[in-house]
Amino acid sequence: MSNKLKVVVSRDLGPDVMPLLLDNKELDVVVWPHNSVCDRKWLLENAAGASGILVMLSEKAKLFDAAGPSLRVVSTMSVGYEHADLKELAKRNIRFGYTPDVLTDAVADLSIMLALMAGRNTKETTEIWPNFVWSPFAFCGPQLSTTSTSPKRTAGFIGFGRIAQATLARLVPFGFQHCLYAANPSTPADPAADAALAAKYGVRELRRVLLAELASESDVVFVLAPGGPATYHIVDEKFLRAMKRSAVLVNTARGTLVDSDALAKALHEGWLYGAGIDVVEGEPKIGADHPLVKAPRCVVLPHIGSATTDTRIGMATLAANNLLGGLFGKDMPAELNTSR
Amino acid sequence: MSNKLKVVVSRDLGPDVMPLLLDNKELDVVVWPHNSVCDRKWLLENAAGASGILVMLSEKAKLFDAAGPSLRVVSTMSVGYEHADLKELAKRNIRFGYTPDVLTDAVADLSIMLALMAGRNTKETTEIWPNFVWSPFAFCGPQLSTTSTSPKRTAGFIGFGRIAQATLARLVPFGFQHCLYAANPSTPADPAADAALAAKYGVRELRRVLLAELASESDVVFVLAPGGPATYHIVDEKFLRAMKRSAVLVNTARGTLVDSDALAKALHEGWLYGAGIDVVEGEPKIGADHPLVKAPRCVVLPHIGSATTDTRIGMATLAANNLLGGLFGKDMPAELNTSR
Structure with a gap:
């Protein structure tokens, strides 16, 4: 021995x-x-x-x-x-x-990438040259950055830990001045800490809200809370129906937080503009016929958030x-x- | 009449x-x-x-x-x-x-998106679930953000006008503190203006350099100069051979600035890590057999920089x-x- x-x-x-x-x-x-x-x-x-x-x-x-x-x-x-x-x-x-x-920075990078890819509809625009006819409004969707006619951007975070905050920091030069987040209901609200974070990241508004307000006010919703039973399908049909039609959803946390069938339905019916998904419930058994792989304006990556x-x-x-x-x-x- | x-x-x-x-x-x-x-x-x-x-x-x-x-x-x-x-x-x-x-912000957004997509190799990782085996280092490449073991990032801009500067502003929270640019040789250098821009964007270094230094020192090279004869194939085989093997190239300007055949060769042979290309010489006649459409780690979009x-x-x-x-x-x- x-x-x-x-x-x-x-x-x-x-x-x-x-x-x-x-x-x-x-x-x-x-x-x-x-x-x-x-x-x-x-x-x-x-x-x-x-x-x-x-x-x-x-x-x-x-x-x-x-x-x-x-x-x-x-x-x-x-x-x-x-x-x-x-x-x-x-x-x-x-x-x-x-x-x-x-892994905080790697996942924050991927979160920004997916927010951009969902808005620019890269599911369809990647390598489409052979079949593409340019026109002034082809493939036009929402713009992540502010514009002169749409000068307000709100980021919504489900979970507001290290990765969410690193993502917020990256959004500021895109013109995001408003940040809403939903947190574990068992932790007390802390407006003083929120004010300190608003000052740290240089945004005008940073507030803890309920999911309904987060869904309806955000231009991008980032799912960045832990997995497990407490957050299971926290993004469900009700949440998705409340989102802006021009908004995008990014999930770089765990697949279990998002109801895949509801999201696929939402994308087919245009409740929101697009989605960028690094994690899928049931992974790694995700086939080519998975509802999210087939959904329009939905980018699906194989859990590579930390893969650098x-x-x-x-x-x-x-x-x-x-x-x-x-x-x-x-x-x-x-x-x-x-x-x- | x-x-x-x-x-x-x-x-x-x-x-x-x-x-x-x-x-x-x-x-x-x-x-x-x-x-x-x-x-x-x-x-x-x-x-x-x-x-x-x-x-x-x-x-x-x-x-x-x-x-x-x-x-x-x-x-x-x-x-x-x-x-x-x-x-x-x-x-x-x-x-x-x-x-x-x-269109400045729209194109700057797309430039950041392509820098991220090239590094994360989305040409291969998008919707690969059905054929993907997770492993600790699968699909790992360079990280856009700084890391504890690689704490320096340099952005290189060919052309340093409005879009380039808006792109630089977005890179700062990713940890970019160094900015090199190449400008029209007929315009005089202006170190005082460079110092003012460094202060404006909050970077440690902002310098006009020759193309050779830009190629060898940059972690991301952004092509953002005007088209036309003066910039034709400014990114050629010599430039690409001088790049870091971990670097990525982003072209959101005009296809004529990049020698497509040289870039395809560079990607096949690993002179640089990847490329994100919104514009291709000869567009819109870009077929599925175009060298860049077939090149590894090369994302090709159909000139949608301003398409929001x-x-x-x-x-x-x-x-x-x-x-x-x-x-x-x-x-x-x-x-x-x-x-x-």
Whole structure:
């Protein structure tokens, strides 16, 4: 028997990051060897006796019984943790790491890109040259920036954390001076903090509102709240019917927040202008006949919000360092307090 | 014979703008009746005896002999005027109107969108769900925003007019603190003006440079200079070979500035990461087998830089008002001084 601590890693983290684990002589590292989602059966079998497990968002992180009492730490390479059972982690005294902050800018970039792509209808305009007849108003839709005849822009955020605020910062030079957001109902309103954020980002208005007002007042709605039951289908038919016909919807958070069928119906019937979607409920099993893939003026990306080389290396590095901190009873650079 | 002034309009400007001309009882308005590029023969025939002609970018505006001595004004619904013969206009005392400013924000928006789309490789990532296997580094490329391991971003502008500056303003919250530009060699350098612009946009560095430095130092190169012989193929194989391998090229100006074959080769061979192209030399005859349509990591749009409802109405309104000013010997809201 080896005295090494066993760790299981559900995906190869690449040549920049794997040495952090593989070169550590106190560890016995087992890595899922394929370029595909880690097989659940393989993961459960290999978890036996593990002290640490590093997972992706695709792995339900209920591995306690499979791992046994040796398990000290679970580390996820994601900012979201709806796949983890926080209560059970706390109960069993298993530490838990995640990867906030490091992906904020990448996801904010993608959010801006999708807002622009939805308004410019790139689903139809990309590479349409061979079949395109220019005319003064062909493919004209709403403009993200303010114009002389339409000088007010309001951004609406469902969830107003780090990524939402980084997105707001990017919107200001486009002429956005109004920001509405909807937050977790269990947290108290804080008008003083809102006023400070309005000053920080240089906008005239920054206010917490109810969903109905957010839907009806926003020119762009950004879905940037956590997944899980509390936010399931928060963007539903009622919300979509209340939106401006010229508005666009951007979801770079989790697919479960948006009712896909309702959004497809809304786009077919013109309740809003367009949508930019990086996440879809039921992913990765999204076929060419999915209602959103077929919907007009709907850009659908394969969950690439954080997919830039620098950011994914940053996330993998952070996940590895969280694992190491938890294994050896030291500080984890991004540990979640699971007992809150 | 009517005493009305004959005006010829090469495209229907829609219900928001046409009444400016059609309801004017002093005008006899002839409009190209089809939803297609105005036929040249029709235009020359109908120009006979015209006092004013309103054209699109697609019409070579050499209509002097066809129109005859009655011609007082040519108005183009475009900010560019490489299709006009300015010397001949000046010689014949024919006034000339164009549409600057009103499209600045729309084109700056599209420039940012294309910079993001090129970096995120949307040519491949759009609607790829059915055939996509998520992995930690799938589709990872450069990030437009700064990162902790790559904290410097430089924007390079070929041409540094209104649209370029509006684009720079949008880049600042992405972490761009360095701006290089190349300008018309016949205009003198003005370091004091550059310093003022650096202060205005809040960037650390803003400098006029030669093309070689711009190519090698920029993370994004924006082509935003006028078309015509002076800028023909200014982005050629030499320029592209000098670019960073992680950089992207955005062309929202005119197709003639970029050598399409060289860019296609550069993308196939990885001299730069990607490209976002709204304009292509030879447009609108761009087939599915065009080298840029087939090139990897190259987004090709059908010249929709100014294609938002507000902006196109603004351009058409300005073009109509330019025409009216020129016809009746009054101020034109945007008249070009053709004798410069």
